[in-house]
Amino acid sequence: MPRLYINLRLLEKNTKEVLSLCSKHNVELIGVTKVSLGDPQVAQCIRNAGVNIIGESRVENIKRMVKSGINRPFMMLRIPAISQLEEIVDLCDYILVSELKTVEAIEEICKNAGKSVNLIYMVDVGDLREGVWYKQAEEEICKAVKICKTSRIIGVGTNLGCYGGILPTNENMAKLVYIRDKIEQRTNTHLPIVSGGNTAALRLLEHSDLPEGVNQYRVGEAIMLGTDVTNNRKIDWLEQKTVVLEAEVIEMKTKPSVPEGQSGLDAFGRQPVFVDKGLRKRAILALGEQDTVPKHLKPLDKNAEVIHASSDHTIVDITEVQRQINVGDTMKFTLSYAALLRAMTCPHVEKIYRGE
Ligand SMILES: *Cc1c(COP(=O)(O)O)cnc(C)c1O
Numbered sequence: 001m002p003r004l005y006i007n008l009r010l011l012e013k014n015t016k017e018v019l020s021l022c023s024k025h026n027v028e029l030i031g032v033t034k035v036s037l038g039d040p041q042v043a044q045c046i047r048n049a050g051v052n053i054i055g056e057s058r059v060e061n062i063k064r065m066v067k068s069g070i071n072r073p074f075m076m077l078r079i080p081a082i083s084q085l086e087e088i089v090d091l092c093d094y095i096l097v098s099e100l101k102t103v104e105a106i107e108e109i110c111k112n113a114g115k116s117v118n119l120i121y122m123v124d125v126g127d128l129r130e131g132v133w134y135k136q137a138e139e140e141i142c143k144a145v146k147i148c149k150t151s152r153i154i155g156v157g158t159n160l161g162c163y164g165g166i167l168p169t170n171e172n173m174a175k176l177v178y179i180r181d182k183i184e185q186r187t188n189t190h191l192p193i194v195s196g197g198n199t200a201a202l203r204l205l206e207h208s209d210l211p212e213g214v215n216q217y218r219v220g221e222a223i224m225l226g227t228d229v230t231n232n233r234k235i236d237w238l239e240q241k242t243v244v245l246e247a248e249v250i251e252m253k254t255k256p257s258v259p260e261g262q263s264g265l266d267a268f269g270r271q272p273v274f275v276d277k278g279l280r281k282r283a284i285l286a287l288g289e290q291d292t293v294p295k296h297l298k299p300l301d302k303n304a305e306v307i308h309a310s311s312d313h314t315i316v317d318i319t320e321v322q323r324q325i326n327v328g329d330t331m332k333f334t335l336s337y338a339a340l341l342r343a344m345t346c347p348h349v350e351k352i353y354r355g356e
Contacts, residue, residue, distance in 0.1 A: 001350045002247040002287045004343050006036075008045050009355030010239040014223045015049035017238055018202070022217055025205050030055040030075055032198075032220030035337060037061055037344045040068035041353055046223065053094065055218045059084050062091050077218060079122065079130050085109055089117050096157055096195075098122040098130050103144045103151075110150040119148065120157040120195050123179055125172040129163035137179045138186070145187045155193025156180045157216075161200035161230030168201035170209050177213035200230035221337050229337050245297065245333045245343055247287035247314070252327050254281050257317075267310040281319040285331060288312035292343040296336035304331065 015031060022029040030053045031046035033039065038061025043054050047070070054070065056062050057078040065074075075094035082105050088095060089109045097103055097119050110116055121141045124131035132140045137156070145153050158176050160168045173196050180191050196214035197204070199221040204210040221227060226238035234240060258274040266272050268289065287309075288294065294309035303320035318325055325331070335343060343349045 001348060002245060002285075002291050002343070003350045003352050005244045005246065005352050005354055006039075006042070007239075007242050007244075007355045008041060008353055010242040011042060011045040011223065012049045014226055014238045014242060015046050015051060018219055018222055019050055021202065021205050022219075025208070025210060026215060027197075027205065027210070028053075028216045030195075030216065030218040031223060032056070032077065032218055033065070034058065034061065034077065035220055035224050035341050035344065038064045039344065039351070040065050040070050042224075043070045055220070059087050059091065066091065075218070080106075089113070089115070092117065094118045094120060094154075096120050096122050096130075097144075098132055100140065100143055100147065103147050103153075107147055107149065107151050115150070117151050118154045119144070119151055120155050120193055121153055123156050123158050123176055125158050125160070125175050127158075127160045127162060127164040127166040129159055131158060134175050134179060138182050141179070141183050142186050145183065145189050145191075153189070153191060155191045155195060155216075156183070157193070157195030159198060161198065165230060167230065168197055168204055170204065170211055173197075173201070173204065173214050174211040177211055180213070199228050202228065202235065203231060225335070225337060225340060227337070240334055243335060243340055244300070245287075245292060245335055245339075245349075246330045247285040247291075247333075249283045249325060249327050249329050249331065250286045251284035252281070252325065254279050256280075266308070272308055277319075280317050282307070283316045283318050283325055283331065285314040285316060286312070287314045291346045291349050293336065293339040296339035297333035298335075300332040300334070301325075306333075 019029050031051040032055040033043050034057040036042040043065050053073045053075050055075045055077045062074050073093040076088050076092045079098045080088045122131035123137045125134045160166050194214045195216040197217040226235050226240040257277045257280045288311045290311050294314040297306050301321045305317045307315050307317050
């Protein structure tokens, strides 16, 4: 079975570093566990590092954590499905929202149950994922503030760099603060939270370029992987070998680099591209698209290259690798966010914790 080595000590170290940067700029840090399938040990690391609120996108992941003794407070990051609202209100202290209909349903649940929950209304400042478009935000969020009597709108938030790949900047963050200020004036209500960022927005803190008023970040990728995929960078003050994937070599042969015969599509309907490099030494790993995103793996062996994969086989060109690799040996890789997400989710990948 492929193995995922999760280094808890390095995860805690990354969390502490991100927390320290956020604190320096008076930004509260929410630790996001969703890429780990709500792994309780990952959540514990985040808590050990001094972060209080755990951010999650799925009810099932929160239940998994609660079962293992990770307790509130939780923030629901994905705008909630109405069909799951009862559970979400029950489990979470903070919910990101973007629909008046959902806010009404939350208010109804809170009123009936006699409990309160904190809502952060999402504003779309350009990325085109969730949130009310910024030009209509003031109008819509003022209505939401009026709907909430038992529940409470505590602020506004935005998410960038996830769908449209739009980068967080001083300008789009400032829009969020401006909108908050306008709603406060119009409703005469205090909205203390401006939840501006994720991993992609850490750069603004590094360059002290975050506008005054943004005071909360929700961060997952930087903690888990030390990377920032939106800005296409390794975060050099964080650890990258937090999680390493290991797989076993099941075939080791020298073959041509271009297939022979009439060409169709591969097992996933893709048209593979081949470069003729002559005869190459290739390892086949007991690992595939079901376990991870093979193309997003970075071999720890220098000069090894993942060439292609199907559901259960990954082919790695190891012609230029120094060490001798035989059938039965293993190869190790670091992972992208997408590759980690799939590996954490796959029941056929064993999770091994290190540095406890
Ligand atoms: C996933 C998510 C985050 C965390 O994003 P990272 O890029 O992993 O830091 C923050 N906010 C929302 C709404 C999310 O869905």
